[in-house]
Amino acid sequence: MLDGGLLIAIYIFALAGFVGFEVITKVPPTLHTPLMSGANAISGITIIGALLIAGSGEGALTTALGVAAVILATINVVGGFLVTDRMLRMFRRGRERTPTP
Amino acid sequence: MTLDRDIIITSAYLISAALFIFGLRRMGSPATARMGNTLAASGMLLAIIVTLISEEIVSYPAIVAGVLIGGALGAVVARQVKMTAMPQMVAVFNGFGGAASALIAVSEYFRLRAGSVEMGLETSVTIMLGVLIGAVTFSGSAVATGKLQEVIVSRAVRLPAQNLVSVALFAVIGALAVTQIVLEASPLLFLAMIALCLALGVILVLPIGGADMPVVISLLNSYSGLAAAAAGFVIGNPILIIAGALVGAAGFILTQIMTRAMHRSLANVMFGAFGAGGGGVGMSGVAAGAAVREGSPEDLGILLAYAQSVIIVPGYGLAVAQAQRQVRDLADLLEERGVDVRYAIHPVAGRMPGHMNVLLAEVDVPYDRLYDLDQINDEFAGTDVAIVVGANDVTNPSAREQADSPIYGMPILNVDHARNVIVLKRSMSPGFAGIDNPLFYNEKTSMLFADAKDGLTRLIESVQES
Numbered sequence: 001m002l003d004g005g006l007l008i009a010i011y012i013f014a015l016a017g018f019v020g021f022e023v024i025t026k027v028p029p030t031l032h033t034p035l036m037s038g039a040n041a042i043s044g045i046t047i048i049g050a051l052l053i054a055g056s057g058e059g060a061l062t063t064a065l066g067v068a069a070v071i072l073a074t075i076n077v078v079g080g081f082l083v084t085d086r087m088l089r090m091f092r093r094g095r096e097r098t099p100t101p
Numbered sequence: 102m103t104l105d106r107d108i109i110i111t112s113a114y115l116i117s118a119a120l121f122i123f124g125l126r127r128m129g130s131p132a133t134a135r136m137g138n139t140l141a142a143s144g145m146l147l148a149i150i151v152t153l154i155s156e157e158i159v160s161y162p163a164i165v166a167g168v169l170i171g172g173a174l175g176a177v178v179a180r181q182v183k184m185t186a187m188p189q190m191v192a193v194f195n196g197f198g199g200a201a202s203a204l205i206a207v208s209e210y211f212r213l214r215a216g217s218v219e220m221g222l223e224t225s226v227t228i229m230l231g232v233l234i235g236a237v238t239f240s241g242s243a244v245a246t247g248k249l250q251e252v253i254v255s256r257a258v259r260l261p262a263q264n265l266v267s268v269a270l271f272a273v274i275g276a277l278a279v280t281q282i283v284l285e286a287s288p289l290l291f292l293a294m295i296a297l298c299l300a301l302g303v304i305l306v307l308p309i310g311g312a313d314m315p316v317v318i319s320l321l322n323s324y325s326g327l328a329a330a331a332a333g334f335v336i337g338n339p340i341l342i343i344a345g346a347l348v349g350a351a352g353f354i355l356t357q358i359m360t361r362a363m364h365r366s367l368a369n370v371m372f373g374a375f376g377a378g379g380g381g382v383g384m385s386g387v388a389a390g391a392a393v394r395e396g397s398p399e400d401l402g403i404l405l406a407y408a409q410s411v412i413i414v415p416g417y418g419l420a421v422a423q424a425q426r427q428v429r430d431l432a433d434l435l436e437e438r439g440v441d442v443r444y445a446i447h448p449v450a451g452r453m454p455g456h457m458n459v460l461l462a463e464v465d466v467p468y469d470r471l472y473d474l475d476q477i478n479d480e481f482a483g484t485d486v487a488i489v490v491g492a493n494d495v496t497n498p499s500a501r502e503q504a505d506s507p508i509y510g511m512p513i514l515n516v517d518h519a520r521n522v523i524v525l526k527r528s529m530s531p532g533f534a535g536i537d538n539p540l541f542y543n544e545k546t547s548m549l550f551a552d553a554k555d556g557l558t559r560l561i562e563s564v565q566e567s
Contacts, residue, residue, distance in 0.1 A: 006223045009334055009342055016118075016343040020350025023126045029448055029473045030462075032355060032455030035128050036322050037191050038138050039351040042121055043198045043322075045145065045344035046329040048152050049205040049336050054167055055158030058212055063160075065208035067167040073201035074171025075178070076194045081142040082179035083190065087459055088135040094467025 041080025047073035113151035114340040120144025199238025202328035206231030229278035231331035240302030257310030323352025362448035396547025402563025408485035418491015422553035447495035487519035
């Protein structure tokens with residue numbers, strides 16, 4: 001799908017990395033765990049590669065490796081996003097408190 | 102027709118990438134974080150759906166089976182996992198992501214080797230990298246999970262000539278990769294290389310002790326992203342490269358925050374086998390024969406009941422005892438009596454970044470009652486009572502005062518500046534760093550030797566009676 005070859009791929013990788021640094025730098029400590037598990041779910045993007053290989057119909061070995069990759073990556077994606085949501089639902093701000101006498 | 106389909110898919114990937122970026126950005130603030138996660142998940146769903154219309158996919162039954170199995174397993178685990186077990190779960194998911202990426206590289210290897218297509222230099226190099234990063238992520242995460250679950254000894258394990266073995270292993274892997282790339286060596290040697298990559302992951306994580314896990318998990322998180330990006334290079338797919346790079350950056354930033362909070366370099370965490378020795382370290386500022394003062398729950402309950410301000414300092418012992426509910430109950434009780442209660446959270450308290458925050462959120466402690474190091478450190482001086490619940494090294498004043506202490510320079514919570522200190526701890530055993538904590542011998546400190554849950558329960562009862 002990438003016709004420009006390796007150099008373009010490296011460009012994309014580097015630029016996305018810079019974007020990642022810029023976007024994520026300031027995350028309050030409260031959100032460190034959800035950020036980590038959310039990012040982890042995004043790394044399950046490898047499921048795309050797994051789907052392409054599992055469905056390629058190129059022999060039993062390729063399909064078997066592909067399906068194993070699909071299972072693992074799907075666990076990562078589904079579990080990762082769901083558990084992050086479960087955590088984030090728990091975070092709440094306190095009500096305004098009356099000053100202590 | 103083909104062209105149109107490719108354009109649709111590639112454009113959809115761009116939208117997915119944008120959703121990941123916006124999603125991650127919204128994850129930076131508690132008010133928008135949940136929306137951010139949903140955005141990122143939508144990006145993932147979109148990428149999956151458009152991939153399924155790709156003409157490269159000719160057979161669906163296997164895919165459907167894989168997605169159903171994986172989806173069901175993922176959903177069940179995500180719903181049932183206890184919040185205290187969250188570090189293990191993140192480690193498991195990291196490992197699965199790494200394994201999936203490695204499998205993609207492996208399957209491309211065998212597909213190209215079996216076919217008549219020439220494997221280009223770029224492809225073979227990226228396959229080797231994909232296998233290396235993916236396999237190290239997988240086996241490293243497996244060891245980390247074992248340590249967190251305490252199936253494997255969680256202390257630092259120093260292997261003989263540890264670092265030499267790692268370097269040698271890495272060199273052999275490199276040599277094997279080169280024979281694959283240049284000489285198209287036998288696939289058996291490729292399998293040997295995979296095995297060595299798995300061994301490397303084990304050897305890299307095994308020597309790292311439990312309290313350094315926040316660093317390791319963050320680093321493995323970063324690796325799982327890099328593994329996905331490497332798989333993207335292998336199959337030439339931009340969305341894998343973009344998403345992988347984003348996660349790589351996120352994990353790296355967290356890793357940096359964690360190492361900074363320990364005042365150590367990443368190399369020191371990875372290769373220093375910190376906390377393995379135990380011996381050789383002196384009493385670090387504790388005079389010989391110094392005695393600790395044990396407080397009775399009754400006296401400490403009265404102390405708390407009549408305090409004006411209390412700061413609670415949770416640590417890994419809280420997670421082990423699953424005592425977050427009791428912490429909350431004690432805080433509620435004190436607040437009803439008009440006591441100002443706050444929580445001081447050290448960045449590396451627990452076993453993963455933000456571990457304590459998640460546990461306290463689970464029992465509905467509002468996140469604006471939780472303060473990090475910089476926000477609260479000056480407040481201890483004006484505080485009546487600081488309660489340390491299962492934390493040790495992050496409160497050790499020798500990090501501030503003893504230049505020869507192994508943890509000297511590590512930012513700590515200034516618990517010893519409070520007017521009174523209650524330390525809830527199971528025994529006098531030293532913390533992870535293997536050094537004594539002068540805080541326990543401080544004349545302002547009362548020790549309450551108990552499991553966090555029991556100790557807090559007794560304090561609650563005693564406050565109720567005061």
